[in-house]
Amino acid sequence: DTAVSQTPKYLVTQMGNDKSIKCEQNLGHDTMYWYKQDSKKFLKIMFSYNNKELIINETVPNRFSPKSPDKAHLNLHINSLELGDSAVYFCASSQDRWGTDTQYFGPGTRLTVL
Amino acid sequence: KNEVEQSPQNLTAQEGEFITINCSYSVGISALHWLQQHPGGGIVSLFMLSSGKKKHGRLIATINIQEKHSSLHITASHPRDSAVYICAVSNFGNEKLTFGTGTRLTIIP
Numbered sequence: 001d002t003a004v005s006q007t008p009k010y011l012v013t014q015m016g017n018d019k020s021i022k023c024e025q026n027l028g029h030d031t032m033y034w035y036k037q038d039s040k041k042f043l044k045i046m047f048s049y050n051n052k053e054l055i056i057n058e059t060v061p062n063r064f065s066p067k068s069p070d071k072a073h074l075n076l077h078i079n080s081l082e083l084g085d086s087a088v089y090f091c092a093s094s095q096d097r098w099g100t101d102t103q104y105f106g107p108g109t110r111l112t113v114l
Numbered sequence: 115k116n117e118v119e120q121s122p123q124n125l126t127a128q129e130g131e132f133i134t135i136n137c138s139y140s141v142g143i144s145a146l147h148w149l150q151q152h153p154g155g156g157i158v159s160l161f162m163l164s165s166g167k168k169k170h171g172r173l174i175a176t177i178n179i180q181e182k183h184s185s186l187h188i189t190a191s192h193p194r195d196s197a198v199y200i201c202a203v204s205n206f207g208n209e210k211l212t213f214g215t216g217t218r219l220t221i222i223p
Binding site: 092 | 145147149151155162203204209210211
């Protein structure tokens with residue numbers, strides 16, 4: 001039974017389009033994250049939610065809008081996609097919000113913007 | 115701002131060798147994480163530690179708080195250990211992880 005799942009796994013789209021990535025966790029965790037991994041494999045936090053409340057918004061363009069309908073789901077909507085948005089996006093969850101608990105990662109969504 | 119540096123960036127070794135990957139950080143932390151990313155792309159948490167040493171199978175993680183340094187050791191390395199190993203830290207009062215740039219490990223049979 002998958003702990004943190006993301007859909008889709010691959011996303012290929014044209015510049016200017018709008019797309020969404022969905023994430024769900026069945027671990028009962030309170031905190032969920034979106035991370036971006038660039039072509040050099042460097043991971044960086046984008047957003048974090050704790051019990052549906054946004055707690056981290058890390059200087060991400062406002063074309064990116066996270067939404068957490070409940071604490072088991074955290075979706076990422078991206079408007080007006082640009083070439084530089086091409087990356088792998090990882091969702092993760094943990095029990096605490098302070099980075100002092102194990103984080104469980106989803107399989108990643110590879111976004112390619114053409 | 116906490117900088118996290120890992121060394122080496124790339125490491126190639128023969129099967130069976132003892133492996134050490136290092137992580138240094140610049141300011142006080144509340145926890146340090148070691149993550150593994152296989153060529154298939156998935157990320158798995160290996161360890162989270164705030165002091166001392168942890169062991170899981172052939173993997174050992176240590177941390178020296180005074181020296182702001184952590185090491186990940188792999189004993190009797192195997193080709194399936196080939197992956198990118200990532201160090202990440204959380205700072206006191208800060209709710210996010212700061213990541214190192216990763217160490218790409220390749221174990222040759």
